[in-house]
Amino acid sequence: MHEPVKEGLEDFLRENGSPEFAAHLEVCRECRGEVERMRELALALRVLRADKEMDPPTGFYARVAARIEAQSGPSFWSVFLEPAFGRRLMYASATLVVLLGTYLISSESSEPLAVSTTAEQYLVEENPAMGANPQQDRDVVLVGLATYNE
Amino acid sequence: MAFREIVERYQAKVYSIIFGILRNRNDAEDIAQQVFAKVYFSMGNFDFRSSLLTWIYKITVNECYDYLRKKRVRKLVYESDFSEEESLLMQNSEAAMDHRPAVDTQLAQRDFVLKLLAKVSEEDRNLMLLKEVEGHSVDELARMTGMNENTIKVKLFRARQKLLKAAQRLSRLPGAAPA
Numbered sequence: 001m002h003e004p005v006k007e008g009l010e011d012f013l014r015e016n017g018s019p020e021f022a023a024h025l026e027v028c029r030e031c032r033g034e035v036e037r038m039r040e041l042a043l044a045l046r047v048l049r050a051d052k053e054m055d056p057p058t059g060f061y062a063r064v065a066a067r068i069e070a071q072s073g074p075s076f077w078s079v080f081l082e083p084a085f086g087r088r089l090m091y092a093s094a095t096l097v098v099l100l101g102t103y104l105i106s107s108e109s110s111e112p113l114a115v116s117t118t119a120e121q122y123l124v125e126e127n128p129a130m131g132a133n134p135q136q137d138r139d140v141v142l143v144g145l146a147t148y149n150e
Numbered sequence: 151m152a153f154r155e156i157v158e159r160y161q162a163k164v165y166s167i168i169f170g171i172l173r174n175r176n177d178a179e180d181i182a183q184q185v186f187a188k189v190y191f192s193m194g195n196f197d198f199r200s201s202l203l204t205w206i207y208k209i210t211v212n213e214c215y216d217y218l219r220k221k222r223v224r225k226l227v228y229e230s231d232f233s234e235e236e237s238l239l240m241q242n243s244e245a246a247m248d249h250r251p252a253v254d255t256q257l258a259q260r261d262f263v264l265k266l267l268a269k270v271s272e273e274d275r276n277l278m279l280l281k282e283v284e285g286h287s288v289d290e291l292a293r294m295t296g297m298n299e300n301t302i303k304v305k306l307f308r309a310r311q312k313l314l315k316a317a318q319r320l321s322r323l324p325g326a327a328p329a
Contacts, residue, residue, distance in 0.1 A: 047259050060179075
């Protein structure tokens, strides 16, 4: 197709185009044929045009909102509302409480031993003679307490 | 603009575009809902280079073609369930139907036009539909798409040429209605 036709085609298809365009079509058989086919094609496409603008049935927005809701992924918090997950969470929490309780009880009963062990070690270091005679050991501890200054 | 406002402003337009293409009210309602759901979920992708209507129009036409493609696949799957003899029988009866005068020439023409538009790119298809079906002028298209008028003219010209070539190829196939 020749340049003047390429440039003026849209105007021609809309409102018959310029006199130059028409003059070129008069003399150019090739362009005339192609322009005619393009005009037919443009008319054929109009079969897809709705006769008039139509509104969807009432309540359309509500249905769109429901579809959006259905297509939205579940939120993070909704996991906690699932019964199966909630039950598992409850069991896991109970197990954790039992484990923590056991640990605390066992660590509480062993702690005084550790303290006494440390106190014993301290007294032995301060008084190398300790441990030989229980009576003497008691006296050493009592003297230590009586002479203790903060 | 609230989403509800967008739906209320464009619902008639979207519904009419879909009905114009598919000519079925139930399908039009279903696809229109899907269009607005897509608009809602991909609002972040709208780049404001084109108008909101052009963007929604593009989604609408794509959804229609998606629906037509799925429908064709469903038909193929359905046909694949038949035995070889049954398929042959069906092909023969369809060929016989193709040679009888069209019961509804407008329906046949619509089918042909839809097949034709499926052969070109999404951009060409949307431009041609906006121009010929919606009746927008070149300068309106330039404003709607954010391109200049000359670019629109060139794109339209090329799209028309591609469609003509596709029409020639399709017309050679048996059962194709002329444009």
